[in-house]
Amino acid sequence: MPKECRRKSSKDPGPDRARSERRAAGKPSSSSSVCDELAQAAALVAPPPAMHALPVPQVTITPEGGGSAREILPEDLTQHPVDGLLSRKLSSSSLSSAGSVESEDDVLSDNETKSKGIVTLEHLLDTGEVKPWWKLKTYIRSPLNTIYRRKLNWVQLAGHKGNFKAADEGTILKKFSENEMQCFEKLRDDELRPFVPGYHGVVEKDGESFLQMTDLLVNFDHPNVMDCKMGVRTYLEEELVRARERPKPREDLYRKMVEVDEGGPTPEEHRQRGVTKPRYMQWRETMSSTNTLGFRIEGIKKHDGSCRTDFKKTRSKQDIIKVFKDFVGGDASIIKSYLHRLTEIRQTLNTSEFFKCHEVIGSSLLFIHDSTGKAQIWIIDFGKTTGLPEGQTLSHDVPWQEGNREDGYLWGLENLFHMLESISNEETGCFVTTESDL
């Protein structure tokens, strides 16, 4: 897949390229136009079967995005990085929530590139309409615009910092990605439409392009949010090929690996102080439940404002069940609602034309519920979801082998479903939830 098909700001085509691509496609571009183990260096192996926030890292979402990762260039190296060989390992995502106006001074920032908590989004669009503050749930428009810039408190438990902006009420802006835009456009006519965020087109602001979409948290009151990244693989086959042909060990990924597991890098990688992207992603997959269950927990934000993103080593079924139970506060009815929604999603995925002919990599299921009992699950993040060549389809539930482009999405969904089902059964004593109950 070409570089422009990727979602992160650092890999995206950039505003100029994006603009000219849209121009070429005859699309409008005015600001009003509704216009991301332990592998030795060895061969690949198929995978086995209004916030009262507690202290969490705060960051300011800026148009520039997070810091860019420095790749170690071949000229930096004295030795060939990983002998051109790669093995299996794994990757992440993000979360959001409603909030209030803050002054510029209230906003903290840090140096990480990955978001892991409550963030403050800068408001980019202004319709000029002013509503009384008591009518505004998601954010408050301050009349003292010159003193306070409108900001939206949000929770982004994973994914890249700088990827989101606040927009008109009920919507958010995500940094433009050609790939994700194409997915949203195709999803408009697909059966999956009710399960993905509403797409409102591309918006250009201050020389940058964004995808405008519905803020899924807007109708929740102090929502609990969980991001589960789906699938057995979190990187594209092309990333593997590229790393094999031209390995670029990265120091930032090496550091992230060492932070979790000092023994993660091979002696060679320790010497280089760098690991390649697929190597890192495969390692992440193996450390977490991606390889063994086809999904993993990325982050959680609870109604009390507390956030957790330390799930890199959450791998066993028991640990995941514990996290889910804590997430729903032991409320069996929430689990039942989630099971119901998962059943609908599963049924729809089985008939969706879009799903049939796309490799779905790095996409997440966003679980949201609040104290009213409302519980929803949404399919988000299509930055690395890629169309297959004409006539090719995927089954999404067979093991991945390089070249078959399988993603293990349905296998993961099945495992996730059964895990929630087992919680439901436990929570309700001898009551057994079956599909006909849902």
Ligand SMILES: O=P(O)(O)O[C@H]1[C@H](O)[C@@H](OP(=O)(O)O)[C@H](OP(=O)(O)O)[C@@H](OP(=O)(O)O)[C@H]1O
């Ligand atoms: O979760 P951690 O361990 O921080 O690793 C991250 C996630 O896997 C990101 O995926 P996501 O955005 O889905 O969370 C991925 O971005 P891509 O999705 O672009 O692959 C990052 O790659 P780099 O951005 O290349 O560092 C990778 O460093």
Ligand SMILES: Nc1ncnc2c1ncn2[C@@H]1O[C@H](COP(=O)(O)OP(=O)(O)O)[C@@H](O)[C@H]1O
């Ligand atoms: N439409 C949305 N409504 C509410 N929150 C969202 C929406 N889209 C994304 N998010 C939040 O932002 C996070 C990052 O989204 P994602 O699309 O995965 O970004 P990235 O491409 O940077 O990984 C998600 O985990 C979720 O919390």
